[in-house]
Amino acid sequence: MAVPSAHEFHWQNLARLPSGRVYHTLSEVGGQMYMLGGCDTAGRPCPGMELYSPEGDRWISLPPMPTPRAGAAVAVLGKQILVVGGVGEDQSPLKVVEMYNTDEGRWRKRTSLREALMGVSITVKDGRALAVGGMGADLLPRSILQQYDLRKDVWAQLPSMLTPRYDANINLLGNKLYVAGGRQCKRPVKAFEVYDAEARSWTTLPMMPCKRSYGGVVWDTAGRLCLLGGLRQGGGHQSSKFTKNVNIFDTNQGTKTLALKTKRADFAAGFLRGRMVVAGGLGHEPSALDTVEAFHPQRKKWERLATMTFPRCSASSIVIRDRLLVVGGVNQKMRLCLNDCVFT
Template identity: 75%
Template sequence: MAVPSAHEFHWQSLARLSSGRVYHSLAEVGGQLYMLGGCDAAGRPTSYLELYAPEIDQWVSLPPMPTARAGAAVAVLNKQLLVVGGVGKNQHPLKAVEVYNTEEGKWRKRCSLREELMGVSITVKDGRAFAFGGMGADLLPRSILQQYDLRKDVWALLPPMLTPRYDTSICLQGSKIYVAGGRQCKRSVKAFEVFDMDSRTWSSLPSLPCKRSYSGVLWDNTGRLCWLGGLRQGGIHQSSKFTKNVNIFDPNQGSWTRSEDTVPMKTKRADFAAAIVRGRMVVAGGLGHQPSVLDTVEAFHPEKRKWENLAPMVTPRCSASTIVIRDRLLVVGGVNQIPSSAHEILYVKEEEIL
């Protein structure tokens, strides 16, 4: 199927959040969008659980989380929301694990993590959740890999990652979980590893081409890792710089594509929304060398092999939470000097919207 042209993409503003929010988590259950926690304008973690109701274009308040938190890892297990770790009051990592049953409308406290952790990354395979790394209360990164069984309510230890880190990007492909980048004590790392669930072994892959933080990280429809833009860390005598570089790793080739074979974005940016919508890589908003946050949006056309400008975001912002549901990109909250309550959708006009 042909990818949509640039002029077919449109933004629409949907119901705003009840208040500005950042570092909240989004999850989809049965095509419905849930939003959990996040920080308010005063930087305090919240216990919000809200459901977006498209038929009335409103956010509906649901029973709040037992533990207020921001930056939690969230997984969907059997129509239940598993909420893991994050940052609680006093900016302290959490070990609390809670489950919300979307059919019963009730929360339950579950088996806690072995220690307080923030920046955990999570994925689901065969009804079990796999939680990677995190940062402990001592501010040091962890290499721990934990597997959660909802039915038994137990966490089991699996062989740890080769490189301790938090805020890593993970992707499940078949029986392999790819773990790329992340951070150690606020410094980005280049490590790239894969865990084979059949053999329960780790292998190292070619490292990321350069250290960049706040990049856009996408896994495309062919299973390639696309590492977009970000902030390159400066040295002792160098300032950090925003970049428009694009790096692509092909797991079939086992290597990164040569830089001359990739196409950089039009705008240098970091901390932006990134997603694949109808076969096109899309980047929106974020921070750049301009004094204010960005509203610009661009999408890569794979046949033309170029980035094209799309209509700008209605509300410019960075640090937004994003999710793709039914080929539509939803961008929720974020920051524009203060936490934003904006909720906008990017869709292709041929289709009906939410």
């Protein structure tokens, strides 16, 4: 299958955000993008919820979340958006679970988690949400796997992970849930495990090649796990260093290593029109990066693409209908970015 050339990608500036935001969560329902919570310019978690309408290129303010929060886990169950945990106004993890009905335009409280958690990773299988790991109020990582049943409004405990962690990267392939990396306290972990939903058991996979944080993670359409760049951390007193390493894990063919053109961390990443794309972030420059590159699968190399209009890091991104939307973040002056842009 032919992939587009580097010249076919371009950036388009979209409507500015109602307010600057970081640590917000993006979600898609029916081709529409929802932005939930996040921290404002003073670093306070906020309850805001906005809908981006691509038809009118405008932001629409929706009823705010009952509980202000940042870094929440979000799952889409039909026409409803489930919001789980995160960090509250007192900077502590939350156990509150709320659900927004996109048809009715209203919020409802749902059964809370058994304990307050931040850094939960979430996905959906067979109409049920699967919530993995998290960090509790004691700042210790958890190994729990929980399942939420929308019809019954109950959380059920499933067999726990082998490695406790939060902020893990997860992907569901058939009946198997892959969990890669994550953090324990402030330390990244290399653990890679898979949960078999039919056997209800966990299996250890080959550990990731290096400990890294603030890297990009892309699961491509073939189910390969791609770990991109980030801050590589050594042992002892060795300081963290930006890396351009790209490690790819294929469930059928094993692992291989590539290299980005630019060392970077804390960037936007996605799988777009047959290519892995990385944009912006931080590197060995005094300010945020605006450079963009994409991997050409036939040529087996990374190619430069059009630069971002607004350099930024700590942005949220999502791919909707062959468009990479990059929202908010911090710009080159280390101020919250109001600009929303799309890469196609």
